[in-house]
Amino acid sequence: MMTEDQEVVTRFLKGETDAVGTVDGWISRAAWPYQRRLAERWDDVLQDVRLEVTRLLGQGKFRGESSLRTYLWRVVSHTCLDQIRALSKWQWTDLEVLEQTDGAAGPARPAAASHEDRDLLMRVLERVSQDCRELWRLLVAGHSYREMSLRLGVAEGTLRVRVLRCREKATALRKELGERLPAGRNVTVKRSPNTSRKANTNDL
Amino acid sequence: MTCENAIEFLPWLLNGTLGEEEGGEVRRHLETCESCRQALAETREAWRLFDQHVPTAALVAYAWGDTPAGLDTELLERHLESCPQCAAELEMARTSRGLEGDDKIALFPGKPSRELSRERREPRVWRAAALAAGLAGVVAAGGWINSARQVDSLLAENPPSAVATPSTPTTSSRPADDGALRERLAELEKEKQQLEAEQAALAAQAAESRDKLALLIREASPQPQISWSNELYSQGDVVRGPGAENDLTAPAGEPLNLFLQPEDGAKEYPRYEIEILGAGRKAVWGGQGARLSDKGDFSLLIPAGFLPKGEYEIRVYGSNGGKRAERVGAYGLRIE
Secondary structure (H helix, E strand, O other): OOOHHHHHHHHHHHOOHHHHHHHHHHHHHHHHHHHHHHHHHHHHHHHHHHHHHHHHHHOOOOOOOOOHHHHHHHHHHHHHHHHHHHHHOOOOHHHHHHHHHHOOOOOOOOOOOOHHHHHHHHHHHHHOOHHHHHHHHHHHOOOOHHHHHHHHOOOHHHHHHHHHHHHHHHHHHHHHHHHHOOOOOOOOOOOOOOOOHHHHHOOO | OOHHHHHHHHHHHHOOOOOHHHHHHHHHHHHHOHHHHHHHHHHHHHHHHHOOOOOHHHHHHHHOOOOOOOOOHHHHHHHHHHOHHHHHHHHHHHHHHHHHOOOOOOOOOOOOOOOHHHOOOHHHHHHHHHHHHHHHHHHHHHHHHHHHHHHHHHHHHOOHHHOOOOOOOOOOOOHHHHHHHHHHHHHHHHHHHHHHHHHHHHHHHHHHHHHHHHHHHHHHOOOOOOOEEEEEEOOOOOOOOOOOOOOEEEOOOOOEEEEEEOOOOOOOOOEEEEEEEOHHHOEEEEEEEEOOOOOOOEEEEEOOOOOOOEEEEEEEEEEEOOEEEEEEEEEEEEEO
């Protein structure tokens, strides 16, 4: 027997106006807290969310483990947060170009890693000073020497040295903590697979 | 280029802010230097490390009160304490979750403008709070009007002569009906008061959440707390001295965020040079390597107190191959 939620899904996929209206209303409401951060991307993101919801429901990803409303609410939150994170990233093109040209080991982008890897990185991160984290946060956000210098009130030359020291410290900490992990939990840093937003929301 | 220089440039090569010329030099150096390639790999690792955040799925699960799979909850909580970005994102997810079960909270459809980041942000919070209060007032008034209409309809069903008003009690010929009406009126009044109380509580809750969210967003934002920002338009030749009227007067002792608009029809260059001239047109600051933003202007952040009170001229020059080319903008600025 078809539950009420499943019925809404079926009607939504058929394009029935009232079901589409209900789902769209939930999407708008669930996405509202993210509106300010998404600024001018808001309309595009809302459209992305609608497409994502249609895709997931069409593929039968909703299995009734929670109510449809809760399921959609979480999908919307997931998609909006992914978009906010993507907006804060800087130009990755250079990274990819470098990856192709220099052939050096290491991931082209800091994307999703294995649980163990992520666990280790987060443990290393909490041991790094807040100053280093702030410095690298600005770097990751794509700020130049000059902007960072103006913002932090520190000379550019000093900044370069600090960035280098922070990197060395983080590398040493990572090595130290990595060696402490028990056998079988060694961390292997490898190029992450294509981790698109859609792949992530499939887990929901 | 030496190894020392190349290694210092690596983070900026990765974040894409290194100019074509410098970037090209670093790349060429990397092609021939094994140790610098190793340093590049380590820089990437550091990048991964410092860009480490709670995975979105875990954050959403945590916001919904679930234990995130594959992540130590204590580690997650410690990370949230030290990472304003994740904390702000969690707060947004929790706000969203709060809306899931409560359809009574009215949402404001206002869309943030493109220029939001250039404006003072504080008043917007108060504007939102004022809007919430206004809406609560409108809804409360609506509830009162609705109650009044219900009373009117009851009155219409019963002759006015049979209704006792609070100020002028009458000797009704229909005491039973009169009593029922009074009772109904009291019920409606009570209902109205309950609704008003609920609306006030919800409006307060919404305003509080919005303020909290705005605060967290500001804390997490990589943008500085800009207290004064404005756009400057090129003046051609800047006139200074007694009686001169500069376009813009900025307050002393506050950080300044200036958006310099190039002259109309100015030729575009790969890089630009900016200099600030003080008294006697003596350069007080200069910088190279500026680039046009995607909005077609230059963003100049000046820390609080960097420029003492006085008149200044800001000049922007196109830069070609590290050499200064033509001037593309000149701006007068008075600090008071």
